[in-house]
Amino acid sequence: MIAVRVVAALGVLGLLGAAHWYLWRRLVRDVSRPGGGYRRTGTVLAFLLPVLMLLAAVGGRAFPLAVERWFAWPGYLWMAVSIYLLLALLAGEALRPLLHRLHRRRTSAPATADVPVPAPVTVPVAPAASAEPAEPAALVGAAEPAGPAEPAGPAAEASRRLFVSRLVAGGAAAVAVGVVGNGTYGVLRGPRLKHVTVPLAKLPRAAHGYRIAVVSDIHLGPILGRSHTRRIVDTINAVQPDLITVVGDLVDGTVPELGPAARPLADLRAKDGAYFVTGNHEYFSGAAPWVEFVRELGLHPLENDRVELPRFDLAGVNDIAGTAHGQGPDYAKALGDRDRSRAAVLMAHQPVTIHDSVHHGVDLQLSGHTHGGQLWPGNYIAELANPTVAGLERYGDTQLYVTRGAGAWGPPVRVGAPSDITVVTLASLQV
Structure with a gap:
């Protein structure tokens, strides 16, 4: 196992080194003269x-955490910028031959094309009275001596390569900074509300229109803190939901470090309360202390447990990551002895547990974890590991809703996967 981890780490470092060598070559070496300040700074x-x-x-x-904050911002932002620099530069490779041809054609075109030049006129000059020999006849209207010629050969080609390299590098930098800047603003601005209606066959008519606020993947840590939590709480309370579900990955750190950042969760308000299940990130820093802390804040942890609400059952299972700590998901404990004539809504952080939910007769599973891919084209990678990356899908008699999450892991950036808090409105099919 250790050998596998060492090989994997060396592979990651090798890829990282190769990627940054390519970035240095295209953004520094190819666009600057040797020995200049730009090249020295870019190399550092x-x-x-x-x-x-x-x-x-x-x-x-x-x-x-206090130390981590110093390099989290520049390190994570560069992670996002480097991704889009690589993508933009690779796209630019396909454009280089065309740009070279266009620039060569423009610089090699004659400056005076199609302009007629008058023929020289010879004017005879009368001989002088002196014995001096006559001067040669002057040519009136002869063309002026040509100016310095355009650079030709290797020098001209080097100039063209430099121009094209600077054009591609500048375009790639502008695209990367623009994309990451916009994605960062979207995260720091806070999640937006999304509304989804889910019909449930077993839901009684009296519960038609019941609203559940679903929030996941808040990811409090070195970048997102107390103000981020406050924005989320205010957004949820503004819609006055009947029930609030916090579906894992609340934090990336310990209770002593991030407890103050999570404390605004105590202000969450809903008629039937707020409930919490663990995500995989809770187990990275100790899930048990966080379960107790959110309980103190007034949230109700569902650790492989359920509660019978007036119109349906609400259940929750621990995240799969808890298996390594002896605290994995236990569907039999959470759902085994329930009345299956009642509708069941399950909180489970990862969408991959949907097949267990189908087996245990769950009507609706609420999940997060995927971030919707967070950074395009990460959504295509997320699709390889998850049955649903974002949105509502049906699996047999069970429906699965996956929120993109309210925060961000790693880079505080989202591209093509905006953060959200979803209000799920339950609809009864009974008349």
Whole structure:
């Protein structure tokens, strides 16, 4: 196992090194002259930025939160910027031949094309009275001597390569900074409300229109803190839901470090209360202390448990990551002895548990975990590991709803997967 981890770590470092060598080559070496200040600065950053990225990725397990904050921002932002720089530069590789041809055609076109030049006129000059030999006849209207010629050969080709390299590098940098800047603003602004209606065959008519606020993947940590929690709480309370479900990955750190950031959750208000289940990130820093802490805040943890609400059953299972700690999901305990004539809504952090939910007769599973991919084209990778990446889908008699989450893990950036808090409105099919 240790050997496998070492090989995997070396592979990751190798890929990281190759990617940054390519970035240095296209963004620094190919666009600058040797020995200049730009090249020296770019070379230093080509070594420093990936180091900050690695420190940010492992910081939560190696450093206190106060220290982690110093390199989380630059490291994680560079992680996002480097992704889109690579994508933009690779796209630019396909454009380079075309740009070279266009630039060569423009610079090699004659400047005076199609302009007629008058023929020289010879004017005879009368001989002088002196014995001096006559001067040669003057040519009136002869063309002026040509100016310096355009650079040709290797020098011209080098100039064209430099121009194209700077054009591609500048375009890639503008795209990457623009995309990441917009994605960062979306995260820091806070999640937006999304409304989904889910019909349930077993839901009694009296519960038609029942509203559940679903929030997941808040990811409090070195970047997102108390103000982020406050925005989420205010957004949920503004819609006055009947029930609130917090579906895991609340934090990336310990209770002593992040307890104050989570404390605004105590202000959540709903007629039937607020409930919580663990996500995989809770187990990275100790799930048990967080379960007790959210209980103190007024949320009701469902650890492989359920509660019978007036119109349907609400159940919750621990995250799969808890299996390594002897606290994995237990569907039999949460759902085994319930009355199956009642509708059942299950809180389970990861969508991959949907097949267990189908087996135990769950009507609706509420999940998160995927972030909707968070950074395009990450959604295609997420599709390989999850049955549903975002939205509502049906599996047999069970429906699965996956929220994109209210925060962000790693880079505080979302591209193509905006954060959300979803209000699920239950609809009865009974007349």
